Amino acid sequence: MADLRDLYQEVILEHSRAPRNYREVKTADHKAEGYNPLCGDRFIVYLEMDGDVIRDIAFQGSGCAISKASASMMTQSLKGKTRSEAEKLFERFHEVVTGRARANGDPVELGKLAVFSGVSEFPTRVKCAILAWHTFEAALEDKQEPVSTED
């Protein structure tokens, strides 16, 4: 049986209460809006690129503990990464939160993001965990329309 403590790990609760990089990036060269129409979660992700490298990444918005903590920890993990490193990390993260792969024995280092592996036991919450990541991808592609979890 799924255990709430697997979902609401202390690190996740802590990030949801005090999200990191929760700010606008005035010098952002990319930004996008992400929206989950089912629960109303809405985030903006700001990116400042230095060539292929993410020089700065931040977010603003509102959502549940899972989506907010995921956005917060995503910004920490992605800062300084190259575009392709970031995309690989998202792929890996996606596999773990959907339960298609386990977080341990990790070929790509998930690092702290492994705390989200408990999400896989709560299928209705997977979208919460990946909303910020979808928004990040949309920002990379400079999507003008808000990206939705239902697309």
Next chain:
Amino acid sequence: MTAVARLPWDHVPAPPAAVPGFDVERVRADFPILKQPAHGHQLVYLDNAATAQKPKAVLDAILRYYEHDNANIHRGVHYLSERATQEYETARKVVQGFLHAGRASEIIFVRSTTEAINLVAQTYGRVHVGRGDEVLITAMEHHSNIVPWQLLCEEKEAKLRVAPINDEGELILEEFEALLGSRTKIVAFSHVSNALGTVNPVAQLIRRAHARNIPVLVDGAQAVPHMAVNVEDLDCDFYAFSGHKMYGPTGIGVLYGKTALLDRMPPYQGGGDMISSVSFEKTIYNKLPHKFEAGTPDMAGAVGLRAAIEYVQRLGLDAIAAYEHELLSYATEKVAEIPELRLIGTASQKAAVLSFVMNGVHPHDIGTILDQEGIAVRTGHHCAQPVMQRFGVDATARASIAFYNTKEEIDRLAAGIEKVREVFG
């Protein structure tokens, strides 16, 4: 053989005898789905405003229809077709009695409340609403009583006006009245708000609109499961509800309309059953209610709805309302004791709905934690995003009750909310 032209379905079934008192344990035994665990706990179903559970009587009626009576209606001369037609038309009579409508032909079977509202917007609305005209709704409507009117207003270059609500979630009557103008062609509002539980003073609102000769549509989706409705006393022009929210099956809903209006409305959809004759030059539409029922309808759905209506009539709608009122008061007191919890929707007249938010905890997280305790609530915007905006929240958690819920289940809800505080403490 008599020469009387009475059709077999002209017989009006007698209303079932009411059971005095309210024995909730006995009632629960009629709902097989309630007797199951969820995540290792006894299921507590508090998502009744989304869809209600079905008593065995409804399930049996549907099965019986398919096992014994199924055939296409209004067509065949054969034995089964006549029986199926009788079943379907008897269901219409039962709905007529349930709503206290003057005629059975004023009862139109549709898929849902949503389809009923779209029907009126696309027929009555398209004929009577023109450029510069106005449609008046309220700030507490479900999306299904907003978007059909928006579509109409967009097409006709008309204006959608919205009567505001106060901080308790009650319609502000003076503002509503002030918005009734010479360009207002139709008014539409909910009888009971799905997101707030507010019971609108429907009869009063209708009188004010009628004083200006403006017809009124009432969205009764959240009202009919909880209280007796009399469309003739209310004097509403249209009344819409869904079967599945009132213990009947999904896929069947009802539009009541006054004959004088329905007669003058063009058909909604074209097809079989809604015509009396078709040629390529000219088609003559069928009489009411068939003019609005194109194609093979949800016959089993109508049969199931009849069974649901007869079931709640046996319990007694007044007994149901009294029991639910007591339960809602108990629940309201119980959650009011919880610090950090804020009720959204505190109207003096309320039914069945307890919508709330908690400091520092998103409703989605509340929903997941309650679910792990076996408690089903809805979290989100409840298809009423403008209501959420009015109260400055993204979403709420909503516990919505039915007559099969118990005080013990409300205690479980309160304990579940305590658990939420523990996790997020």
